[in-house]
Amino acid sequence: xxxxxxxxxxxxxxxxxxxxxxxxxxxxxxxxxxxxxxxxxxxxxxxxxxxxxxxxxxxxxxxxxxxxxxxxxxxxxxxxxxxxxxxxxxxxxxxxxxxxxxxxxxxxxxxxxxxxxxxxxxxxxxxxxxxxxxxxxxxxxxxxxxxxxxxxxxxxxxxx
Amino acid sequence: xxxxxxxxxxxxxxxxxxxxxxxxxxxxxxxxxxxxxxxxxxxxxxxxxxxxxxxxxxxxxxxxxxxxxxxxxxxxxxxxxxxxxxxxxxxxxxxxxxxxxxxxxxxxxxxxxxxxxxxxxxxxxxxxxxxxxxxxxxx
Numbered sequence: 001x002x003x004x005x006x007x008x009x010x011x012x013x014x015x016x017x018x019x020x021x022x023x024x025x026x027x028x029x030x031x032x033x034x035x036x037x038x039x040x041x042x043x044x045x046x047x048x049x050x051x052x053x054x055x056x057x058x059x060x061x062x063x064x065x066x067x068x069x070x071x072x073x074x075x076x077x078x079x080x081x082x083x084x085x086x087x088x089x090x091x092x093x094x095x096x097x098x099x100x101x102x103x104x105x106x107x108x109x110x111x112x113x114x115x116x117x118x119x120x121x122x123x124x125x126x127x128x129x130x131x132x133x134x135x136x137x138x139x140x141x142x143x144x145x146x147x148x149x150x151x152x153x154x155x156x157x158x159x160x
Numbered sequence: 161x162x163x164x165x166x167x168x169x170x171x172x173x174x175x176x177x178x179x180x181x182x183x184x185x186x187x188x189x190x191x192x193x194x195x196x197x198x199x200x201x202x203x204x205x206x207x208x209x210x211x212x213x214x215x216x217x218x219x220x221x222x223x224x225x226x227x228x229x230x231x232x233x234x235x236x237x238x239x240x241x242x243x244x245x246x247x248x249x250x251x252x253x254x255x256x257x258x259x260x261x262x263x264x265x266x267x268x269x270x271x272x273x274x275x276x277x278x279x280x281x282x283x284x285x286x287x288x289x290x291x292x293x294x295x296x297x298x299x
Contacts, residue, residue, distance in 0.1 A: 027192075034188040035223040036179065039230070052235060060226045060239045064219045065193045073196060079205070080196035093209045095199070096218020098245035103238070129210075154218065159210075 009087045016118045021066045025109040028058045057106035063141040063150040085156045091133045097155040116140045133158040165236045165297040174260040177228045183252045189220045216250035228258045237297030244291035271299040
């Protein structure tokens with residue numbers, strides 16, 4: 001059911017944007033605190049060296065913290081929602097729907113991660129209170145050698 | 161109590177996790193992910209959009225599932241895939257129960273693959289999210 005998707009929005013599907021993010025111990029520590037993870041392997045280098053990881057590693061879904069581009073607020077939509085889910089459709093009230101996340105390995109402090117995101121799909125669904133626009137965003141995370149470390153396909157639901 | 165993943169048989173219940181996301185956690189998660197969406201910090205904005213309160217982020221819901229799994233696995237293995245769907249908005253100050261079951265276990269060359277079904281419910285037993293995961297444990 002894609003008749004309701006404007007051509008200008010459909011044209012954005014498959015357009016890739018790439019940027020690079022350096023990951024610091026502080027980034028890992030703050031993400032770990034935000035999710036309530038207490039494992040010292042995210043915080044304590046001396047301890048982490050004694051584990052099978054051999055050093056500080058990030059929690060499994062850490063790359064979520066690299067997903068949204070850190071543009072100034074003036075470039076965001078009025079509701080402050082991430083640019084990645086902004087598409088010209090007649091519905092802008094957004095909530096998160098779901099996610100498929102794959103993990104090749106845990107991220108380490110000091111790494112530079114290449115983030116590539118694209119609008120993967122746009123479709124509509126009939127909801128209880130009207131038409132729902134499903135915005136599907138794929139984000140790939142790769143290390144300095146180009147090897148994938150993680151990938152996420154997130155679905156956002158937008159209502160009129 | 162540590163689990164013997166070498167001999168574990170499906171179905172096996174994963175010890176559940178009870179937690180209560182609060183405003184501070186939602187705020188910290190928005191900051192850590194640089195998510196400026198107003199439904200995560202402004203109750204007025206959230207209500208105007210028809211939501212019950214500021215809402216727990218989709219991405220944070222995934223991390224609650226990840227915590228359930230990493231607490232269970234300990235050093236024995238890791239999460240390879242995690243998928244989830246939010247079925248109802250979670251709001252601050254409400255206790256959530258995160259639960260899961262290992263539904264299938266397959267041996268491979270260097271270990272075992274464990275497939276899991278996951279759920280988050282609120283104190284009234286309403287479904288907040290469902291999920292699935294693939295875990296890898298070393299032999």
